[in-house]
Each structure stands twice: as structure tokens, then as C-alpha cells.
Amino acid sequence: MIPVNYYVALSAVLFSIGALGVLIRRNPLIIFMSIELMLNAGNLAFVAFGRSYEVLGGQPFFSGQIFVFFVIAVAAAEVAVGLALIVEVFKTKRNINIDELNSLKG
């Protein structure tokens, strides 16, 4: 018997840690991992809210879980393209520190 706001509070804490990671780390791979952490925090809140409306109007309620399913698929697509971009930047510049990447010219 856990109130739903415990889960939402945990999700808020994880999201803040992810946002902090995007702000203070200089390695684009770790920034990517922080974005994944934030997506996960959002997913946790989705499932918790969906579970708190387990039955809505006499029907079982699965929209929260299905939305998380879609978010996982989008995250997989995003990681594939993002890592390809990072590899390409590394091949061009021999460096992926985001403090050194300050021009759009390839």
C-alpha cells in the first residue's frame, strides 16, 4: 500500500539528477545517459499514474503502460541516431569534449 505520490516524488528526484547530469558533465556520452535517465523517470511516473487508475469506467486501464512502451521505442531510435552522430563528430574532430565543439563547420 504505497501512495502514488511516493512514486512521483522518486521520479522527480531521478529527473533532477538527470538534468544535473546534462548541465555539469562534459562528455556527450554521459549527457546522453542522463537524457535516458530523465526518460526513465518520466516512464516511472506514467506507470504509477496508470496503475492508480487501474480500472476506469469499468474497463481495465492500460494507456499508461502503452505510452511507456512507445517511449521505450522512441528512446531506442533516438540512441541509435545520437550515437551515430557522436561517432561521426569524433571521426571529424578527433575529440568529443563538448567544450571544444563550438563550430557547426565539419
Place this chain on the structure above:
Amino acid sequence: MTSDLIVFLVLSLVAIATALGMLFSRNAVYSALFLVLNFVTVAVFYLLLGAPFIAMSQITVYAGAIMVLFLFVIMLLGAGSLGPSKVIPWQRPLAITLAVVLAVESLYLIISRARVDRIIAAPDAETNAMAGLRDMAMTLFDQYLLPFEVISILLLVAMVGAIVLTKQEKGGAKS
């Protein structure tokens, strides 16, 4: 204090500790491994929330596929740890302050506007035997069929995009 609450508190400690470990590891490989542990912890939360299918997808897709891709790229680039660089001196304290403000604000809102009547019961044995999976599949392929198809096109586009971005042009000349 019920056993549910104890499980929840221990798991949240693990989740927050691994997230912080991911954030403050010097080496990107350690960060990735901490993040795998964090994803598995979140998968256990999904089991607690009565969503076994999402828990299994979380482990296969996130902890499996995505993190293997991360580790592969980290080792391919040899980018385990970056050298020192010129940084803006006030950026880091400002970022930490703002992140703490964000956390405190959201926690304040969540606690002060909490609806205490929304209680999540522990899943029974039937839920975690994926008994609701049929209903979930009916919702997915009935109500959400169009988004499902759009996701499949998105995955195809991402695959083509990743191949095009990393393709070596013939003769080594890149456009």
C-alpha cells in the same frame, strides 16, 4: 510500516544511489554500468506496479540493447575519460544550484498537492503472471494501432539514418 513500503524505500535508495554514481563516475564505462543497475531497479519498480510486460521490455531494450550500444561506442571511441578542458568557472555551481532548486520545487509541489486517496496496491500473483497481457494487447492493437505503425516507421527511419551517418564514402572522401 508494511513490507511494501520497505521494499519501495530500499529500491528507491538503490535507484538514487546508482543515478548519482552514474553522474559522478570519472570513467564513462563505470557510468554506463551504474546506469544498467539503475534501469534494472526501475524494472523492479514496474513489477511492483503490476506492469510485468513493461518491466521485461525495460530489461531487454534499455538494460540490454541500448546500454550495449553505449558501451560499444565508449570503447570504440576510447572516450572512457576526457582530458581537462577550458570551462566557464561559474557554470558548475550555477548548474548545481538550479538542479537543486528544480528538485526542491517539484518535491514541494508533489507533497503539498498530494492526493492521499490514490493508493497503489501490491500486485497479486495473477498480475505478475501476465494475466492482463491479453487486455493490454487488445488496447494496443485496437485503440493505439496508428501510433504503433508510426513507431515502426520511426524505427526504420532511425536505422536508415544511423547507417547513412556512419557510412564511409568510397575513396575516403566524405561529403
